[in-house]
Amino acid sequence: MNFKLQTRTSENHLPIIGLEGEVDVYTAPQLKQQMIALLEQGAKQVVVDLTNVEYLDSTALGVLIGGLKRLREAEGNLMLICPNPRIRRVFEITGLDKIFDIHNSENEVQPAAGKETA
Amino acid sequence: MANGDSPAQVELIIPCRPEFVGVARLAMLGVASRMRFSYDEVEDIRLAVGEACTTSVEWAQRNRRPESTIVLRSEITPDKLIVDIIDTAGSRQDDSGVGGQLDNENLGALLITLLVDEVKVEPRPDGTHVRMVKNAGQP
Numbered sequence: 001m002n003f004k005l006q007t008r009t010s011e012n013h014l015p016i017i018g019l020e021g022e023v024d025v026y027t028a029p030q031l032k033q034q035m036i037a038l039l040e041q042g043a044k045q046v047v048v049d050l051t052n053v054e055y056l057d058s059t060a061l062g063v064l065i066g067g068l069k070r071l072r073e074a075e076g077n078l079m080l081i082c083p084n085p086r087i088r089r090v091f092e093i094t095g096l097d098k099i100f101d102i103h104n105s106e107n108e109v110q111p112a113a114g115k116e117t118a
Numbered sequence: 119m120a121n122g123d124s125p126a127q128v129e130l131i132i133p134c135r136p137e138f139v140g141v142a143r144l145a146m147l148g149v150a151s152r153m154r155f156s157y158d159e160v161e162d163i164r165l166a167v168g169e170a171c172t173t174s175v176e177w178a179q180r181n182r183r184p185e186s187t188i189v190l191r192s193e194i195t196p197d198k199l200i201v202d203i204i205d206t207a208g209s210r211q212d213d214s215g216v217g218g219q220l221d222n223e224n225l226g227a228l229l230i231t232l233l234v235d236e237v238k239v240e241p242r243p244d245g246t247h248v249r250m251v252k253n254a255g256q257p
Contacts, residue, residue: 022140024136024139024140024168024172025136025139025172025175025176026136026137026139026140055143055164055165055168057165057168057169057172057226057229058169058172058225058226058229059172061225062225086161089158090165090229093229093232093233094225094228094229094232
């Protein structure tokens with residue numbers, strides 16, 4: 001199954017989990033693991049880059065919601081980069097586009113003022 | 119459809135395990151692409167079937183039934199696609215007292231409801247039968 005996960009750091013020092021391929025019941029556990037690792041390292045703001053994701057299901061949404069919840073509890077945030085309209089549609093039809101900060105590109109993602117980035 | 123308007127049936131049996139859900143989605147992509155569905159509608163069917171199979175897989179895991187299977191049966195008619203997803207993943211009655219729901223099951227069920235025209239879930243002696251119907255557009 002075509003899936004890749006790579007974590008990088010943005011120009012403004014935010015951790016970005018870059019995903020590629022299909023994020024589903026088989027692959028979403030890897031995203032969850034990476035998210036937990038970043039939280040345990042003390043990350044307060046995390047970006048998940050869905051630019052190269054071609055399929056995303058409820059399991060992936062569940063992991064993202066879990067991550068968002070934990071980060072917001074720690075007064076942080078989870079931001080998404082999602083320029084693909086087909087993937088964005090999954091967020092829109094479930095109403096989750098109103099809950100997540102969704103951006104079209106990495107340039108749009110700005111760390112919240114006064115918050116620790118890592 | 120490929121051959122006039124004659125109804126056709128496509129059946130696939132997969133192990134009820136996470137790594138095979140993608141196979142079911144791929145098959146549905148092939149089946150739905152042969153019908154009068156728009157690009158978005160084909161995607162809807164792929165996602166809805168993927169969600170139904172995911173729920174089956176998660177129940178198989180919870181019920182510790184790694185040997186269970188999913189039968190994916192598509193019936194192609196001139197005006198609609200009927201998909202039956204029949205698993206042997208055991209009962210979806212939860213005895214842990216947490217309400218008989220998996221973590222993502224509500225979200226998955228919501229997606230299915232939003233993506234297809236009809237959905238029916240029926241328990242079977244050894245698992246669950248989900249039937250979904252997607253109406254095809256006018257020729």
